[in-house]
Amino acid sequence: MSLVVMKFGGSSVADADKMRLVANKIVTKKKDGNNVVVVVSAPGDTTDDLIKMADKVNPTPPEREMDLLLSTGEIMSIALLAMTLDAMGEKVVSLTGPQAGIISDENHRRSKIKKISPQKILNLLNKEHIVIVAGFQAQNPNGDIATLGRGGSDLTAVALAATLKADACEIYSDVEGVFTTDPRIVKEAQKMDFLSYDEMLEMACSGAQVLQSRSVEVAKKFGVIINARGTFSDDVGTIIAGEEIIKKLSGRKKMEAFLVSGVTFDKNQVKFTIVDLPDIPGVAAKIFSNLAKINVNVDMIIQSAAVDKKNDISFTVTKGDMKKTRVELDTIASEFGATRVECDEKVSKVSVIGVGMRSNPGIAAQSFDILAKNGINIEMISTSDIKISCIVDEVDAMKAVEALHKGFKLAKKS
Amino acid sequence: MSLVVMKFGGSSVADADKMRLVANKIVTKKKDGNNVVVVVSAPGDTTDDLIKMADKVNPTPPEREMDLLLSTGEIMSIALLAMTLDAMGEKVVSLTGPQAGIISDENHRRSKIKKISPQKILNLLNKEHIVIVAGFQAQNPNGDIATLGRGGSDLTAVALAATLKADACEIYSDVEGVFTTDPRIVKEAQKMDFLSYDEMLEMACSGAQVLQSRSVEVAKKFGVIINARGTFSDDVGTIIAGEEIIKKLSGRKKMEAFLVSGVTFDKNQVKFTIVDLPDIPGVAAKIFSNLAKINVNVDMIIQSAAVDKKNDISFTVTKGDMKKTRVELDTIASEFGATRVECDEKVSKVSVIGVGMRSNPGIAAQSFDILAKNGINIEMISTSDIKISCIVDEVDAMKAVEALHKGFKLAKKS
Numbered sequence: 001m002s003l004v005v006m007k008f009g010g011s012s013v014a015d016a017d018k019m020r021l022v023a024n025k026i027v028t029k030k031k032d033g034n035n036v037v038v039v040v041s042a043p044g045d046t047t048d049d050l051i052k053m054a055d056k057v058n059p060t061p062p063e064r065e066m067d068l069l070l071s072t073g074e075i076m077s078i079a080l081l082a083m084t085l086d087a088m089g090e091k092v093v094s095l096t097g098p099q100a101g102i103i104s105d106e107n108h109r110r111s112k113i114k115k116i117s118p119q120k121i122l123n124l125l126n127k128e129h130i131v132i133v134a135g136f137q138a139q140n141p142n143g144d145i146a147t148l149g150r151g152g153s154d155l156t157a158v159a160l161a162a163t164l165k166a167d168a169c170e171i172y173s174d175v176e177g178v179f180t181t182d183p184r185i186v187k188e189a190q191k192m193d194f195l196s197y198d199e200m201l202e203m204a205c206s207g208a209q210v211l212q213s214r215s216v217e218v219a220k221k222f223g224v225i226i227n228a229r230g231t232f233s234d235d236v237g238t239i240i241a242g243e244e245i246i247k248k249l250s251g252r253k254k255m256e257a258f259l260v261s262g263v264t265f266d267k268n269q270v271k272f273t274i275v276d277l278p279d280i281p282g283v284a285a286k287i288f289s290n291l292a293k294i295n296v297n298v299d300m301i302i303q304s305a306a307v308d309k310k311n312d313i314s315f316t317v318t319k320g321d322m323k324k325t326r327v328e329l330d331t332i333a334s335e336f337g338a339t340r341v342e343c344d345e346k347v348s349k350v351s352v353i354g355v356g357m358r359s360n361p362g363i364a365a366q367s368f369d370i371l372a373k374n375g376i377n378i379e380m381i382s383t384s385d386i387k388i389s390c391i392v393d394e395v396d397a398m399k400a401v402e403a404l405h406k407g408f409k410l411a412k413k414s
Numbered sequence: 415m416s417l418v419v420m421k422f423g424g425s426s427v428a429d430a431d432k433m434r435l436v437a438n439k440i441v442t443k444k445k446d447g448n449n450v451v452v453v454v455s456a457p458g459d460t461t462d463d464l465i466k467m468a469d470k471v472n473p474t475p476p477e478r479e480m481d482l483l484l485s486t487g488e489i490m491s492i493a494l495l496a497m498t499l500d501a502m503g504e505k506v507v508s509l510t511g512p513q514a515g516i517i518s519d520e521n522h523r524r525s526k527i528k529k530i531s532p533q534k535i536l537n538l539l540n541k542e543h544i545v546i547v548a549g550f551q552a553q554n555p556n557g558d559i560a561t562l563g564r565g566g567s568d569l570t571a572v573a574l575a576a577t578l579k580a581d582a583c584e585i586y587s588d589v590e591g592v593f594t595t596d597p598r599i600v601k602e603a604q605k606m607d608f609l610s611y612d613e614m615l616e617m618a619c620s621g622a623q624v625l626q627s628r629s630v631e632v633a634k635k636f637g638v639i640i641n642a643r644g645t646f647s648d649d650v651g652t653i654i655a656g657e658e659i660i661k662k663l664s665g666r667k668k669m670e671a672f673l674v675s676g677v678t679f680d681k682n683q684v685k686f687t688i689v690d691l692p693d694i695p696g697v698a699a700k701i702f703s704n705l706a707k708i709n710v711n712v713d714m715i716i717q718s719a720a721v722d723k724k725n726d727i728s729f730t731v732t733k734g735d736m737k738k739t740r741v742e743l744d745t746i747a748s749e750f751g752a753t754r755v756e757c758d759e760k761v762s763k764v765s766v767i768g769v770g771m772r773s774n775p776g777i778a779a780q781s782f783d784i785l786a787k788n789g790i791n792i793e794m795i796s797t798s799d800i801k802i803s804c805i806v807d808e809v810d811a812m813k814a815v816e817a818l819h820k821g822f823k824l825a826k827k828s
Contacts, residue, residue: 016467016470016471018465019471020471050490053430053490053494054493054494055495056495057430057433057434057498057501058428058498058500058503059501059786061497061500061501062496062497062500064507065493065496065497065500065508066493066497067509068489068492068493068508069489069490069493069494069497071489072486072490073494073497074469074486075466075482075483075486075489076486078482079468079479079480079482079483080467080468080471080483080715082476082479082481083471083472083475083476083479083483084472086475086476086479087471087472087473087474093478094479095484096482099557099558120557129776143513143534144513153523304566336615342704370431
């Protein structure tokens with residue numbers, strides 16, 4: 001008998017009607033002859049509501065207590081979904097992260113899964129139960145609850161699929177799959193049938209919110225084939241797998257033709273520039289190691305050529321990290337005698353992604369050409385072998401996405 | 415160093431302001447030189463809200479899943495209270511029932527505590543932490559969450575006080591202690607300074623909602639002295655202990671003078687009468703064993719003297735059990751050829767309670783006399799050695815409580 005892991009996001013279990021719709025999908029999967037393990041997130045806005053409650057009593061709550069508080073959202077979901085399935089006459093048991101044998105490291109808030117002891121789940125599957133597991137949570141070596149960071153339920157699903165050697169790992173959300181770009185922005189955006197892990201990782205890091213990055217990394221590491229699909233749709237969704245498997249599934253020809261698979265954008269960017277830093281060794285290292293110490297994730301970095309033994313360093317961070325970055329940079333700037341620190345919130349990152357770029361070096365030039373022809377100025381550029389990202393003025397961002405999407409012929413033929 | 419267990423009910427932790435008030439009480443207790451273990455219930459109406467959510471997906475949810483769902487309310491409370499204390503600079507750790515080592519039997523919804531392994535709590539107290547424990551929940555032998563029934567947090571507090579050999583067990587709620595009768599009904603009602611376990615048990619069973627009955631039973635068994643007091647008051651509250659200790663604490667003279675300690679009432683009563691049952695052995699046994707099988711708790715029972723080899727049996731149940739009692743009685747009545755089943759919802763139980771009755775047999779007569787003089791008809795009577803209960807028409811209930819409260823001189827001298 002084959003085993004399917006199905007994961008449903010918070011909007012899929014936000015109320016009793018949606019819960020029943022999800023339960024129906026689970027029952028159908030079971031009736032099709034599969035063992036089913038289900039992973040669910042907290043219902044609707046529960047996690048945000050809990051964070052607000054915490055903020056009222058303590059603006060900097062201990063992480064251990066915050067994890068314990070947040071874990072209640074997913075526990076509500078699993079209990080309610082199990083009750084819904086029971087009402088339909090199904091044999092079902094819900095398990096918290098610790099009960100499911102999910103063990104994390106000692107960190108809180110962004111804990112990593114160290115191990116899964118699947119015996120309890122396997123016993124329940126043997127007794128023909130549907131098993132519902134709380135996403136996002138684990139037990140750490142101290143016996144405390146730890147959470148796996150935003151989107152951690154995806155990670156729970158992929159890690160369970162890897163441990164249980166599941167035949168499929170289906171991640172359901174309110175979108176039908178992964179699109180060539182955001183369909184809310186560009187109405188010609190197409191759902192992709194196949195996408196490689198590397199492309200998905202670049203998409204996720206570049207603002208496409210379909211799957212949590214770490215879950216894709218784990219899927220890649222253990223070869224878990226992910227099927228991202230819509231809860232409220234019957235579409236087959238997008239298959240995310242290794243390049244070889246995708247070539248097999250999709251036909252080699254199609255893969256080669258697919259130079260660019262998607263265009264993403266990210267408005268959650270701030271550009272910092274430190275002007276007139278002395279051009280001596282160790283300055284850049286000092287800046288970025290200090291930012292790493294205060295947990296600021298730096299994205300694109302550009303250092304200008306030195307003029308008069310001085311140069312400028314620009315980089316981007318997310319808006320949430322803006323304040324603490326500013327404080328840190330002001331200290332560093334005065335320490336090294338830089339002229340000033342500039343901060344530009346009105347920027348967006350636009351990225352072109354595709355494994356086809358590896359063997360087609362012309363894609364970067366083509367991207368810049370498309371943007372230039374549309375009168376869009378590029379402020380910063382960074383490239384990897386499957387991604388080209390440009391920082392542009394935020395007023396140009398949507399125009400840039402549409403132009404690139406059209407220029408690389410990703411639009412639906414309608 | 416002495417150890418105090420403090421328990422706070424749901425209305426005491428209903429919002430951030432109340433949470434801070436509770437936290438201040440805890441900090442004061444700690445600063446007075448005590449080790450402190452705190453037990454909390456779910457905030458405000460959380461438990462009722464969770465029950466409503468469950469009802470929307472399954473009117474008869476599996477008890478295991480219901481317990482898991484309900485356990486989230488207390489987990490929210492402990493995490494938020496720990497955060498509040500952390501914000502005040504206190505060393506504090508919160509523990510779920512399972513983390514606190516509270517082990518239950520295999521039942522759900524009204525599970526019993528089998529054992530508490532206090533090592534984790536003791537370690538934390540040794541490190542000078544305030545320990546916050548989730549009330550109402552335990553881990554059963556299958557590793558599942560089990561809950562301890564309505565008011566179960568009181569039981570958690572008393573069981574912890576017994577296990578940890580605490581010097582005090584303080585149960586805080588929104589009333590200042592145990593009153594001679596409900597102060598919302600009779601404004602002359604007085605807070606009692608002392609009350610024996612047996613009196614408290616009779617009070618609890620007769621409608622006074624201050625403490626859960628089972629927690630008082632456990633306190634009696636292990637000699638835990640309970641101090642019932644108000645969260646929003648500085649009054650010393652009511653001490654509930656064994657009669658010998660109360661005599662010592664209050665002075666023997668006062669104890670002897672205290673014939674009647676309280677008057678309670680319970681509107682949640684339904685009177686059933688099966689008319690013209692055959693007067694043959696085993697009929698009553700059959701009725702009450704059948705009702706026990708469907709979990710109906712029968713309270714007062716009266717069997718009339720047989721006339722023409724037929725008699726009537728009357729008894730009371732709570733309103734929640736009315737429907738299933740009705741169905742069961744109709745079956746039994748037709749089986750035994752009884753004339754009919756009567757059901758009267760418009761009754762209340764009024765009780766007079768006091769250990770002084772043991773040596774003063776005149777209290778019953780005095781009670782009936784007081785009610786008669788006030789023109790109140792008594793429909794049923796039951797007595798124990800410290801309680802006299804009468805079923806009266808519900809329209810007379812408040813008048814009966816006032817008359818008895820006044821007649822036994824319980825009123826405040828103002």
